[in-house]
Amino acid sequence: MDAEAAVVGANDSFYRAFTEGSHRAMAELWARSAAVVCVHPGAPAIVGRESVLDSWRMILREAPPLPMRCDGVVVNLLGGDVAVVTCYEGNGDHPAHLAATNVFVREDGSWRMVHHQAGPLSRSIPRPAPRSTLN
Amino acid sequence: MDAEAAVVGANDSFYRAFTEGSHRAMAELWARSAAVVCVHPGAPAIVGRESVLDSWRMILREAPPLPMRCDGVVVNLLGGDVAVVTCYEGNGDHPAHLAATNVFVREDGSWRMVHHQAGPLSRSIPRPAPRSTLN
Numbered sequence: 534m535d536a537e538a539a540v541v542g543a544n545d546s547f548y549r550a551f552t553e554g555s556h557r558a559m560a561e562l563w564a565r566s567a568a569v570v571c572v573h574p575g576a577p578a579i580v581g582r583e584s585v586l587d588s589w590r591m592i593l594r595e596a597p598p599l600p601m602r603c604d605g606v607v608v609n610l611l612g613g614d615v616a617v618v619t620c621y622e623g624n625g626d627h628p629a630h631l632a633a634t635n636v637f638v639r640e641d642g643s644w645r646m647v648h649h650q651a652g653p654l655s656r657s658i659p660r661p662a663p664r665s666t667l668n
Numbered sequence: 669m670d671a672e673a674a675v676v677g678a679n680d681s682f683y684r685a686f687t688e689g690s691h692r693a694m695a696e697l698w699a700r701s702a703a704v705v706c707v708h709p710g711a712p713a714i715v716g717r718e719s720v721l722d723s724w725r726m727i728l729r730e731a732p733p734l735p736m737r738c739d740g741v742v743v744n745l746l747g748g749d750v751a752v753v754t755c756y757e758g759n760g761d762h763p764a765h766l767a768a769t770n771v772f773v774r775e776d777g778s779w780r781m782v783h784h785q786a787g788p789l790s791r792s793i794p795r796p797a798p799r800s801t802l803n
Contacts, residue, residue: 567744567746568744569744570742570744570752570754572754572767572769572787574787574790575787575788575789575790575791576767576789576790577756577789577793578740578742578754580742580754605713607705607713607715609702609703609704609705609782609783611702611749611750611771611773611782612747612749612750612773614746614747615746615747615750617771617782617783619705619707619713619715619783619785621712632707632711632712632713632785634707634769634771634783634785636746636752636769636771638746638747647744647746647752648744648752648754648769650754650767650769650785650787651787652707652709652710652767652785652786652787652788653710653787653788654710654711654712655709655711656710658712
């Protein structure tokens, strides 16, 4: 698997962990060796793995009633071991209401999250139409 | 100068360019070789150096009436050539009203910006008291 596909996979894992309310999957995804920072929408930055995972524990107690979706993924590979993902977050089929920055590092052979910031979009962005299987 | 100090310097350059309304300084700061992405508050992501610098040209036409300040800087060095900065943005002495993620890469020996996202804080954060010169 090439690096970009692996990063997209790690990014998908983040939204799957969110959707499933899985703190275990979230803990698996966030980096162990590298320092981590998380900026939830509207909130001050949370610094450090323990504090970041505590914040997710609280959030995941109330898993979203609809799947957390991630549209318009752009992967920016910086060297071989760091990637910045930009995407839009939405629930179920609703238009995306947040823009997100997700930063990953390759740690022990796996892409792990070191930074997340999500912030509100002034105008929500409709879910892209599914690609036709004929094209 | 160590890497962290150099990254803080590059981050300061960003807010200085903003404050001075200097498109030339902004163009100097954003990466040339690496791909770049910019997420202005509330807006969709802008991808690519030309489009990002065009967006700054429009913004800088109306330079802020007060200096753009950057508080609470946290630098996360990822390997030797990538750094993620988290900080709060405010104008003049007003409380900070935005949280920001700024990603830099070392390119041709200089730290250059590859990613910026700023989003509104639900509660603004007062400007930290200046450090006493006695301590």
